[in-house]
Amino acid sequence: MTMTAGSGTETSEASGAAGGGTGRIRRTRRWIEDWRPEDERFWAETGHRVARRNLAxxxxxxxxxxxVWLIWSVSxxxxxxxxxxxxxxxLFLLVALPNLVGSLLRLPYTFAVPAFGGRNWTMASAALLLVPTLGFAVLVQRPxxxxxxxxxxxxxxxxGGGNFASSMANINFFYPSAKKGxxxxxxxxxxxxxxxxxQFLLPVIVGGAGVFGMVKASEGGIHLERAAYVYAGLAVVATVAAWLFMDNLATATSRPREQLRVVxxxxxxxxxxxxIGTFGSFIGYSAAMPLLIKLNFWVPEPAPLGTGIYFAYFAFLGALVGSATRPLGGWLADRLGGARVTLAAFGGLAVGTVGVLWTLGRLSPNPGADPAVASANQSWFPVFLAFFLVVFAAxxxxNGSxxxxxxxxxxxEAERATEPGTPARATALLAATRQASAAIGVIGAVGAVGGFLIPLAFSAPWVEDPRTAAQGAFAVFTAFYLVxxxxxxxVYLRRPSRARATSLAGAGI
Known part of the structure; x- marks a missing residue:
């Protein structure tokens, strides 16, 4: 068995047993049989470069x-x-359905990594994005x-939502514990x-106004299919890039029955x-924010930009802030403990939703899309946006923590069940990594359901006024964050009693 340091690949002449595999022979160059990220020398000499390339x-x-998952949120x-x-x-149902399907696919996508290899599944999942993009391109041209x-x-x-689970499970195998966060x-x-x-580029690509008004609307009107064709092309690029530059880990093996033990x-x-409270909030609010702005702060008259706050100028800000703070959450968790950071995040979510709820109470209902009402509500938009960005940041x-x-x-749990430096400890840690990857799939699937429920809560078909529906939804969300x-x-921070000396709270979690 040889390893090419520059490419991070191996040509295997033996089974995958050396890396804890199943004994199958890997005959392609993109399978790595020996992967020991917890070995400091291996990591410094070879592992970190291979892991970094696969991460990129x-x-x-x-x-x-x-x-692709959120292409309907703005369109x-x-x-x-x-x-x-x-x-x-x-419209809220259209933005909610991708979130439901994405959450349901996360579990099988997680299982696909050990079954097919992280590189192989990245290629397949990227190619599958041609289905929603090309389907979108056809339908938006047919009212x-x-x-x-x-x-x-x-x-x-x-x-596209399923990609998250397989990607996270795959990267979890590449990195040592100290660097996973x-x-x-x-x-x-x-x-x-x-x-x-x-949400930032779609209005520009399709011919709408965007970038805070610096890009003007096209005289030829809106062409939503353009965005679909751009992302279909990028799906092809991602497929080819995974084929050329990524690797499969033979140590990332597990049977679905073994993985399902985590349930x-x-x-x-x-x-x-x-x-559900962290990622479900991020994806749910990201999907619903453009419509919330449109329904409460904007009307389409007079054309082309209407009256009030044009939703395309600000819809992307929430997702941008939530994305930018996710690595911060992981970084803080590495240093302060994940549970402490998570508790603070839920405090921030509760404060932010209370602020949004208070702001909505200052608005005038606008079920008839009245320009005068939109103009009056416009003055409250900076406050609404500020509180909403607090929600996204939290x-x-x-998410990171x-x-x-x-x-x-x-x-x-693996460390507490074994002695340091023993073969049993090494075996237990490898099994723990596999179980954690399986847990990521289950947790990601359940958590993403929040992305489906949030837009549905805003739609509330029994409430005629969108503002009233949003108020009721945010009141429920605030109570949920407190829970x-x-x-x-x-579970993780309460001081354990002597009988609970093995509590996870004391482990820096």
């Missing part, structure tokens, strides 16, 4: 997946002006298309930035609950 291209592919706000007769409730068909194609955008935070932030970028672990469900920090906690929990804060403190 993983970020690119995941970034693209997130962009839905343009549909009515293009002749699509959809109600606010229908006569039935709404159920739009829902079906919008749901396929969830393929920063690496996973950076990987996730690169993906999360795809939300901000699609019987109490910590899996505690962390899933907390992740969700980003919480919770993902630091997941591998730390499983590693701590999450209580759970974080009770």
């Amino acid at each position: 291209w993983s970020i690119f592919a995941e970034h693209l997946g997130f962009s 839905s706000a343009f549909l009515v002006s293009l002749g699509f007769d959809y109600s606010p409730q229908q 006569e298309t039935p709404f159920w068909v739009f829902c079906l194609v919008a749901a396929t955008a969830g393929l 920063a690496a996973l935070g950076l990987n996730a932030a690169g993906g999360n930035l795809g939300v901000a970028l699609i 019987r672990h109490r910590q899996t469900w505690v962390m899933s609950f907390l992740y 969700s980003g920090i919480g 919770t993902y630091k906690m997941i591998p730390a929990i499983w590693r701590t 999450c804060a209580l759970v974080t403190w009770a």
Whole structure:
């Protein structure tokens, strides 16, 4: 077995058993059989370069997946002006469906990494993004298309949401425990930035006004299909890049039955609950923010930019802030402990949602899209935006800190069950890494459900006024964040009794 230091690849003449594999023979150059990130010498001489290269291209592919996942978040706000007769409730459903499908796909996408290899699955998942992008390109040019068909194609955008779980599980195998928080935070932030970028660039690409008005609307009107073609091309680029520059780890092996053992672990469900509050908030608010701005602060008359706050100028800011603070959450968790940072994040989420709720109470309902009402509400927009950005910043920090906690929990349990320096410890740590990757898939899947529930809460078909629906939703969200804060403190930070001396709280989690 030989390793090429420059490429980080191996040609295997033996089985994968040396790296803890299943005994299958890897005959391609892109399989690495011997991977020991916890070995300081191995990491310094070879491991860090290989891991960094795989992280870079993983970020690119995941970034693209997130962009496709949220392509409907901004485009839905343009549909009515293009002749699509959809109600606010229908538009919120269009932005919610990709989040539901994305959450459901996260578990099988996690299993795909050990089953097919991280590089191989990155190629496949990137190529699958051609389905939602090309489907989007066809439908947005046909206003006569039935709404159920739009829902079906919008749901396929969830393929991009599944990329997150496989990417995170893959990178988790590449990095040593001490560097997982920063690496996973950076990987996730690169993906999360795809939300901000699609919301920032889509209005410009399709011919709408954007970049705070510095780019004017095209005289030829809005052409949503242009954005779909751009991202379809990028999907091809991501597929080729993964083929050329990424690697599979033979040590990243596990049977689905073994991976599913994590569903019987109490910590899996505690962390899933907390992740609904952090990532579910990020993706849900990112999807809903353009419509919230449009429905409460803007009307389309007079053309072309209407009255009030043009949603395309500000829709991307929330996702940008949430993405930028995610690595900060991982960095803080590495130094202060994930649970402490997560508790502070839920405090910030509660404060931010109370502020948004208070601001909404100052607005005038605008169910009839009255320019006078939009103009009056405009004065409250800076306050609304400031509080909303606090929500996004807290969700980003919480995303980074919770993902630091997941591998730390499983590693701590493995260390407490074995003696240092023994073969049993090495075996337990490898198994813990596999279990943590499986847990990431489960937790990511459950947490992303929040991205589906939040837009649905804003749609509230039984409430005619969008502002009233949003007020009720934010009141519920505030109470939920307080519960999450209580759970974080009770499970991970409360001083353990003598009988609970093995509590995870004392392990820097």
